[in-house]
Structure formats: C-alpha cells, structure tokens
Amino acid sequence: MWCNGAVFGIQNSCGVLFVSMLRLFGSSDDKQLVFKTAWVSSLSMGMVFFCSPIVSVFTDLFGCRKVAVIGAAVGLVGLLSSSFVSTIEPLYFTYGILFACGCSFAYQPSLVILGHYFKKRLGLVNGIVTAGSSLFTVSLPFLLRVLIDSVDLYNTLRVLCILMFVLFLAGFTYKPLVPNTKDKEGGKKGKFKFPPAKKICNFSVFKVLSYRIWAFGIPAALFGYFVPYVHLMNHVKDKFGDRVPEEVLLLCLGITSGVGRLVFGRVADYIPGAKKIYLQVASFFFIGLMSMMIPLCKVFGALVAVCLFMGLFDGCFICIMAPIAFELVGAQHVSQAIGFLLGLMSVPMTVGPPIAGLLRDKLGTYDVAFYLAGVPPLIGGAILCFIPWVHERQKLKERAKPVDGETTEKMLENESTLVSDTTEKPAKELDSGF
Numbered sequence: 179m180w181c182n183g184a185v186f187g188i189q190n191s192c193g194v195l196f197v198s199m200l201r202l203f204g205s206s207d208d209k210q211l212v213f214k215t216a217w218v219s220s221l222s223m224g225m226v227f228f229c230s231p232i233v234s235v236f237t238d239l240f241g242c243r244k245v246a247v248i249g250a251a252v253g254l255v256g257l258l259s260s261s262f263v264s265t266i267e268p269l270y271f272t273y274g275i276l277f278a279c280g281c282s283f284a285y286q287p288s289l290v291i292l293g294h295y296f297k298k299r300l301g302l303v304n305g306i307v308t309a310g311s312s313l314f315t316v317s318l319p320f321l322l323r324v325l326i327d328s329v330d331l332y333n334t335l336r337v338l339c340i341l342m343f344v345l346f347l348a349g350f351t352y353k354p355l356v357p358n359t360k361d362k363e364g365g366k367k368g369k370f371k372f373p374p375a376k377k378i379c380n381f382s383v384f385k386v387l388s389y390r391i392w393a394f395g396i397p398a399a400l401f402g403y404f405v406p407y408v409h410l411m412n413h414v415k416d417k418f419g420d421r422v423p424e425e426v427l428l429l430c431l432g433i434t435s436g437v438g439r440l441v442f443g444r445v446a447d448y449i450p451g452a453k454k455i456y457l458q459v460a461s462f463f464f465i466g467l468m469s470m471m472i473p474l475c476k477v478f479g480a481l482v483a484v485c486l487f488m489g490l491f492d493g494c495f496i497c498i499m500a501p502i503a504f505e506l507v508g509a510q511h512v513s514q515a516i517g518f519l520l521g522l523m524s525v526p527m528t529v530g531p532p533i534a535g536l537l538r539d540k541l542g543t544y545d546v547a548f549y550l551a552g553v554p555p556l557i558g559g560a561i562l563c564f565i566p567w568v569h570e571r572q573k574l575k576e577r578a579k580p581v582d583g584e585t586t587e588k589m590l591e592n593e594s595t596l597v598s599d600t601t602e603k604p605a606k607e608l609d610s611g612f
Contacts, residue, residue: 179310180348181246181288184341185253185281187314189226191428192219193411194322198331200412203266212412214266216535219408221274224528227520229282234290234517242287246349249283254342256280261335284345286520287352289500290513294355298447300504305443305497312436312493319425383515388452388569389506391561393519399462399558401526402469402551406488407431408531413472413544414481422478430482431489438493446498452505452569454498459559461491466555473545506569526554 199215237245256277263269288307296303325334383389414424442461446454468488475481500516507515534547 179307179313181284181345182308182310183314184345185226185285186311187318188338188341189219189223189281190311190315190407190432191318191322192222192408193428194319194326194425195219195331195334196408197411197415198326198334199266199269202331210536210539212535212538213532214535216408216531218266218269218274220404220528220531221270222278223404223407224524225275225278226282226285226524227527228524229279230286230520230524231514231517233283233286234514236283237287237290238513241352242291242354243349243352246284246287246352247346249280249285249287250342250346250349251280253277253280253284254339254346257335257342258339261332261339280342284349286517287349289516291352291354292500293512301443301446301498301501302440303443304500305439305441305493308443308493308497309436309439312432312439312489315432315435316429317432319428323425383507383511383518386507386572388565388572389503389515391565391568392455392502392506393515393522395558395561395565396458396519397522397526397558398561399466399555400523401530401554402534403465403530403555404527405530405534405547405551406469406472409534409538409544409547410472410485412538413548414478416544418478427481427485430485431492434486434489435493435496438490439497440493442494443497446501452502452566454502454505455562455565457498458495458502459562461495462555462559462562464488464491465495466552466559468552469555470549470552472548506565 196215196219199218200211203215233245233249253276256272256275256279260269260272260277263272292300292303292307322334325337329337384393410427411424414422414427418424442457446457449457465488468484468491471484472481475484499519500512503512503515503519530551534544534551537547537550538544
C-alpha cells in the first residue's frame with residue numbers, strides 16, 4: 179500500500195506541481211509554456227510503465243527484494259536531484275526519467291509479491307493494496323499546496339523524498355515464497371548463470387489471441403486517460419480563477435478511486451473467467467464520458483460530481499488488471515504479461531498530456547483537449563468487448579484438439595504419455611483408467 183501510495187500518489191498529484199512549475203519556470207514570452215511543462219509529468223508517468231517489461235525480467239532474475247530496494251533508492255536520488263534545478267529542461271531527466279524509472283523498479287515487485295501469498299481473493303487483495311495510491315492522492319494535494327506556499331517547490335520536493343526513503347526501507351520486508359530464476363539456474367550458493375533468452379523475455383504470451391487484443395486495446399483507450407490528472411488544476415484556474423479550491427477535485431478522484439478499487443476488486447472475484455473484462459469496458463465508457471463532460475461544467479459543483487464518477491471507474495480499471503492477466507495467460511506467465519501491458523501503456527500515457535497542452539497553447543482553452551481525451555476510452559472499450567468471446571473460442575479449440583486429432587504434435591504427445599504410463603503403472607490400473 180505504501181508503494182502504491184508513494185509512487186502514484188506523487189504522480190496523480192502532479193497537477194499541483196504542474197501549476198507551481200508554470201509559475202516558477204514560465205515567462206509571458208514563451209508561447210509553448212504549457213506544452214513544454216506538461217512533458218515533465220507526462221514523461222514521468224510514461225516511464226513508470228515503459229520500464230515495466232524490463233523490471234519484470236529483473237524481478238524474475240534477482241527477486242522482488244533487491245529490485246524493489248534498488249528502485250526506491252534510484253527514485254530517491256532522482257527526486258532529490260530535481261530539487262536543485264534552475265530551469266525546466268533538467269527536470270525531463272531528473273524527474274521524468276530517473277525518478278520515474280526508480281518508481282517503476284519499486285512498483286512492479288509489489289504486484290509480483292502478492293501472487294506469492296494470495297490466490298483465491300487476489301482481486302480483493304489487489305483492491306486493498308492499490309487503494310494506497312488513493313489514500314495518498316486524497317491527502318497529498320493539500321499537503322503539497324501548503325508546502326509550496328510555505329517553503330517553495332524545491333523544498334517541497336525534498337519533503338517528498340521522505341516517502342521514497344520509507345519505501346526504500348519497506349523493500350527489505352519482501353520475502354518471496356517462489357524461488358527466482360537465479361536460484362533455479364545456479365542454486366543459492368552456486369555461481370550466477372543467466373538463463374536462456376526465451377526464459378528472460380517470454381514473448382509466448384503474445385501467442386494468446388485474447389491477450390493480444392487486451393494488450394493493444396487498453397493502450398488504445400489510454401491516450402486521454404492521464405490528461406485530467408495533469409491539466410485539470412490549470413483548467414479550473416483558467417475557468418474559475420483563484421476563488422475555488424481546485425485541490426478538492428483531486429480529493430474527489432482519490433476517495434472514489436479507493437472505493438472503486440475495494441468494491442470492484444471484490445466484485446471481480448465473483449465474475450467467472452474472462453468476463454471480468456466487461457468491468458473494464460464499463461470503466462472506460464464512463465471515464466471517456468466524464469472527460470467529455472469536464473468542459474461542459476459551468477459551476478464548480480458539477481466538476482466535483484464528474485471527478486467523483488471518474489475516480490470510481492478509474493479504481494475499477496486499475497484493480498482488476500492483475501486478475502484479468504491471470505485469466506488470460508495463467509499464473510506461470512502473469513509477471514511478464516503485466517510487464518508487457520504496462521510497457522505498451524506508457525506510449526499513450528506519455529503522449530496524451532503534451533498534446534492537450536499544445537492544444538491549450540494554440541486555442542487558449544482546454545475544451546477541445548478534454549473532448550478529444552474522451553474519445554480513445556470509448557474506442558478502447560469497444561475493442562475489449564470481443565475478448566470474452568475470443569477467449570471462450572480459444573478454450574473450446576484447445577479442448578477439441580486432443581480429441582479430434584487435428585494436430586500431429588498433440589497426437590505424438592499423447593502417444594508418448596501413454597507409453598510412459600504403461601511402463602510405470604500396472605496393466606489393471608491402465609484398464610480401469612480407459
């Protein structure tokens with residue numbers, strides 16, 4: 179929970195930091211100020227997911243504890259170095275890459291370690307753990323506002339380093355129950371030996387058609403997903419000025435996102451097989467609809483209602499990713515299946531907010547940006563609708579193959595199994611088995 183809170187609490191509160199960066203680094207002469215500043219937060223969130231396939235490999239090789247501890251240390255260094263810059267450009271590296279890569283290496287093992295301890299109620303457990311980001315998203319915007327007003331942006335970033343230091347210590351508590359690749363290949367006391375490339379990068383998950391649709395459908399839905407988190411604070415400032423507490427919107431997003439993760443995480447445990455996908459379809463539909471409604475809100479209360487609904491379905495989308503991955507590819511391949519998915523998600527999540535910032539610079543308003551941000555979730559949700567049907571057909575084909583003898587390979591496998599059985603079992607047992 180602390181890992182989810184420290185990593186995504188800071189990322190989701192970037193709207194407050196974004197406004198502060200505009201004031202600190204901006205000038206009235208810069209016509210692309212919003213576009214350039216948006217790249218800092220957008221690059222950071224994108225890199226968290228972009229590194230995920232690499233982190234999956236390292237987690238398999240070296241175990242959860244080492245990867246989590248080193249990741250938190252790198253994130254701490256990145257965040258601390260961000261507090262010493264004097265222009266916006268160095269933040270692309272210190273905050274957008276170094277801090278984000280550290281967060282990614284700390285975050286991925288927190289997902290993998292859950293599979294070591296929980297099976298039946300994995301949906302509920304994911305809901306509880308991911309609710310950590312909601313708790314931090316609720317509280318951090320107000321804390322950041324107070325800190326920025328009191329001690330400026332630089333010292334605020336140094337205070338946030340405390341969260342990463344606690345995460346660094348927490349990483350030492352990870353105790354995997356399943357041996358990692360290093361232990362399997364060389365033994366605990368033996369010399370480390372790298373496994374074959376096929377074991378390191380397991381691209382076989384892409385042979386599963388339902389996973390392929392899922393892995394490309396979700397990124398298609400996410401081009402507008404991160405836009406409200408980055409630009410909503412500035413949009414409120416443009417529209418209502420300083421007379422409304424814009425941090426309340428992040429509070430609403432955080433609270434209902436936490437509720438959504440707990441509720442829908444539990445609901446997912448009762449939905450059989452790949453039909454869990456329909457929960458994500460519904461969540462994308464409502465997220466897209468709420469994004470389009472943001473420019474239509476003429477009063478602050480309407481924006482609050484929009485953020486409440488958006489947060490609820492944001493929690494639904496996030497908490498059931500791991501259970502769906504288990505359903506589509508099985509427990510053996512789930513680590514890298516999640517890693518590849520998060521890696522593909524990084525591209526749209528990185529590109530979306532700068533495009534929205536560019537539209538704001540050109541048009542002088544965020545209205546078109548929010549309307550366009552609502553379109554990809556509707557398209558992605560429509561793509562995901564086909565997955566349960568495809569997955570069921572795949573399962574039926576797999577069951578039919580050994581019976582119908584459609585593939586020679588399966589027939590040979592069956593024959594070799596029968597031969598080995600006859601050598602190991604008595605004839606009486608074989609007769610009763612047939």
